[in-house]
Amino acid sequence: MNTAPIRVDLQLIADMVGPGGRALDVGCGDGALLAYLVNFKRVDARGMELSQAGVNACVANGLSVIQGDADTDLRDYPDDAFDYVILSQTLQATREPREVLKQMLRVGKRAIVSFPNFAHWQVRLRLVFGGRMPETPSLPFKWYDTPNIHLCSIDDFRALCRDMGVRVERAVVLNRNSRRIHMPPLLANLFGEQAVFMLRRD
Amino acid sequence: MLEDVTEAERKALAQCRHAVLGSDRPLRLDCGVELGPYRVAYQTYGTLNADKSNAVLVCHALTGDQFVAGKHPVTGREGWWESLVGPGKVLDPARYYIVCSNVLGGCMGTTGPLAKDPAGNQPWNLRFPVVTVGDMVRAQAALLDHLGIPDLFCVIGGSMGGMQVLQWAASFPKRVFAAVPIACAARHSAQNIAFHEVGRQAIMADPEWKGGDYRIYGTAPERGLAVARMTAHITYLSELALQRKFGRNLQDRNALGFGFDADFQVESYLRHQGSTFVDRFDANSYLYITRAMDYFDLAGQHGGVLANAFKGTATRFCSISFTSDWLFPTRENRAIVQALNAAAANVSFVEVETDKGHDAFLLDEPEMFRTLSGFLQGAASARGLR
Numbered sequence: 229m230n231t232a233p234i235r236v237d238l239q240l241i242a243d244m245v246g247p248g249g250r251a252l253d254v255g256c257g258d259g260a261l262l263a264y265l266v267n268f269k270r271v272d273a274r275g276m277e278l279s280q281a282g283v284n285a286c287v288a289n290g291l292s293v294i295q296g297d298a299d300t301d302l303r304d305y306p307d308d309a310f311d312y313v314i315l316s317q318t319l320q321a322t323r324e325p326r327e328v329l330k331q332m333l334r335v336g337k338r339a340i341v342s343f344p345n346f347a348h349w350q351v352r353l354r355l356v357f358g359g360r361m362p363e364t365p366s367l368p369f370k371w372y373d374t375p376n377i378h379l380c381s382i383d384d385f386r387a388l389c390r391d392m393g394v395r396v397e398r399a400v401v402l403n404r405n406s407r408r409i410h411m412p413p414l415l416a417n418l419f420g421e422q423a424v425f426m427l428r429r430d
Numbered sequence: 431m432l433e434d435v436t437e438a439e440r441k442a443l444a445q446c447r448h449a450v451l452g453s454d455r456p457l458r459l460d461c462g463v464e465l466g467p468y469r470v471a472y473q474t475y476g477t478l479n480a481d482k483s484n485a486v487l488v489c490h491a492l493t494g495d496q497f498v499a500g501k502h503p504v505t506g507r508e509g510w511w512e513s514l515v516g517p518g519k520v521l522d523p524a525r526y527y528i529v530c531s532n533v534l535g536g537c538m539g540t541t542g543p544l545a546k547d548p549a550g551n552q553p554w555n556l557r558f559p560v561v562t563v564g565d566m567v568r569a570q571a572a573l574l575d576h577l578g579i580p581d582l583f584c585v586i587g588g589s590m591g592g593m594q595v596l597q598w599a600a601s602f603p604k605r606v607f608a609a610v611p612i613a614c615a616a617r618h619s620a621q622n623i624a625f626h627e628v629g630r631q632a633i634m635a636d637p638e639w640k641g642g643d644y645r646i647y648g649t650a651p652e653r654g655l656a657v658a659r660m661t662a663h664i665t666y667l668s669e670l671a672l673q674r675k676f677g678r679n680l681q682d683r684n685a686l687g688f689g690f691d692a693d694f695q696v697e698s699y700l701r702h703q704g705s706t707f708v709d710r711f712d713a714n715s716y717l718y719i720t721r722a723m724d725y726f727d728l729a730g731q732h733g734g735v736l737a738n739a740f741k742g743t744a745t746r747f748c749s750i751s752f753t754s755d756w757l758f759p760t761r762e763n764r765a766i767v768q769a770l771n772a773a774a775a776n777v778s779f780v781e782v783e784t785d786k787g788h789d790a791f792l793l794d795e796p797e798m799f800r801t802l803s804g805f806l807q808g809a810a811s812a813r814g815l816r
Contacts, residue, residue, distance in 0.1 A: 272776070274776065274777075280780075280781055280783070283778075283779070283780055284780050284782075284797060284800070284801060286778075287748065287778045287779075287780050287801050287804050287805055288800040288801055288803070288804035289804050289808075290804045290805065290807050290808025290809075290811070291778070291804075291808070292746070292776050292777065292778045292808075293778055293779075294767055294771070294777060294778060294779035295779055295780070295781060301768075301771075304768045304771040304772050305771050305772065305774065306772060306773075306774055309774040
């Protein structure tokens with residue numbers, strides 16, 4: 229069994245998932261979170277991943293993963309198929325983030341979403357004073373080859389949740405050292421480099 | 431029931447086991463006929479463990495048979511899934527009790543058109559009832575009953591074998607812990623049926639076929655069966671694989687022959703495939719088994735909705751397709767996965783990158799082995815198998 233520690237934001241997500249339930253990790257990559265959920269939380273965890281290499285690696289490790297696209301393939305699942313549907317660091321790369329969120333909350337009783345905050349002070353500085361598209365540790369791409377086509381700030385995301393009538397059960401904000409910060413929303417939107425939200429249909 | 435078997439069947443039955451089933455309770459076929467008694471020839475590898483939890487059923491494809499591994503008693507060649515089954519391999523007899531039976535309608539010892547009809551005087555030939563993939567699976571289930579195997583750790587197969595896997599999962603979900611349908615589809619497409627029809631017409635156009643009664647007349651429709659095999663063989667390969675293997679290379683000559691001998695290597699290869707096939711396969715059996723595949727439509731059995739075939743299933747699935755397989759392309763395999771998702775089933779799906787076409791499932795494909803080994807490992811630990 230792999231006992232290596234997982235990325236801080238993945239650990240945060242894992243901590244939000246109750247033991248013994250059913251979870252779908254959309255964009256599960258190499259399956260690190262899935263393996264953790266299966267091995268340490270007895271979760272019936274499934275994955276969906278766009279890259280075939282990622283899928284093959286997961287299945288070879290005994291994980292239940294299919295090749296699929298968050299934008300199109302969540303539609304295949306029935307309502308309430310999972311307790312949790314997880315989307316980590318992928319929302320900003322989807323074609324229709326709002327529709328993806330809607331599907332996640334149809335398929336799952338809860339959705340857990342993590343994303344980079346485009347209103348982080350480093351991003352703001354680079355754009356305002358550098359005059360160039362921001363490149364930061366969590367957004368390391370050139371503007372012309374980035375997969376991130378729908379970036380948003382923490383406040384943008386909250387606004388979307390309000391607009392969709394989705395209840396935010398938990399929101400955790402991490403600074404650039406991946407430490408949790410506890411600040412009022414205005415400051416969290418400035419100092420948070422990424423955020424993890426747990427959502428529920430209202 | 432062992433009188434009057436063909437030479438090939440006699441050799442096969444001498445090297446495997448067989449059961450005579452359906453004497454008390456005949457097999458009710460999809461066409462409505464009740465068949466019984468009937469014989470099922472099967473081969474086993476490994477030992478059934480004490481709690482009977484390690485049985486693996488391997489389902490063979492159109493022209494396969496029960497000899498998955500080891501020397502084939504008729505052809506003398508190695509088993510058709512030697513790459514997968516054997517000591518130290520993905521399906522290791524040290525760990526699993528592996529069973530493979532010749533399908534109903536087959537010609538390697540299981541009852542099919544070669545067998546004598548109930549009147550006992552003549553082979554059934556075309557009077558043998560048309561069988562389906564569902565019938566094949568029911569015969570396998572009856573064999574498991576006979577062997578005292580309550581449920582299977584895994585059912586696995588490629589092509590028509592994959593169809594049987596799907597049928598197993600749909601018909602006997604509680605008897606299937608894990609299912610691995612490879613390079614297959616939940617229904618035979620128009621193109622699949624079309625190619626089979628060409629093969630059948632080739633057989634039936636052979637004057638030696640004699641309306642299917644060639645054994646009575648002492649003839650053999652070898653030309654027709656060989657052409658059927660040649661056509662089918664093309665569909666098992668990708669264009670790229672053919673090009674790479676043969677290109678336009680000439681066979682045993684330096685210049686074009688300006689005639690109709692096998693000038694090209696690819697012609698010679700196909701002729702060889704055809705001529706060796708007729709030594710081990712029966713033409714009527716070929717008609718029946720191709721028909722069973724044509725009739726396969728799992729959604730059709732479930733009100734037109736494939737997901738209904740898997741409703742409430744607890745079986746763990748692993749579906750595998752190959753990028754260059756145009757006979758059972760990825761999209762057909764993906765349709766199965768989509769239906770399984772719609773049924774909220776536990777499913778993994780891997781598309782293996784290869785240029786070897788449909789036949790890839792029989793070949794040395796490390797990515798497929800890694801996938802299978804990971805999936806089976808996960809399933810085994812979920813089942814508490816050592």
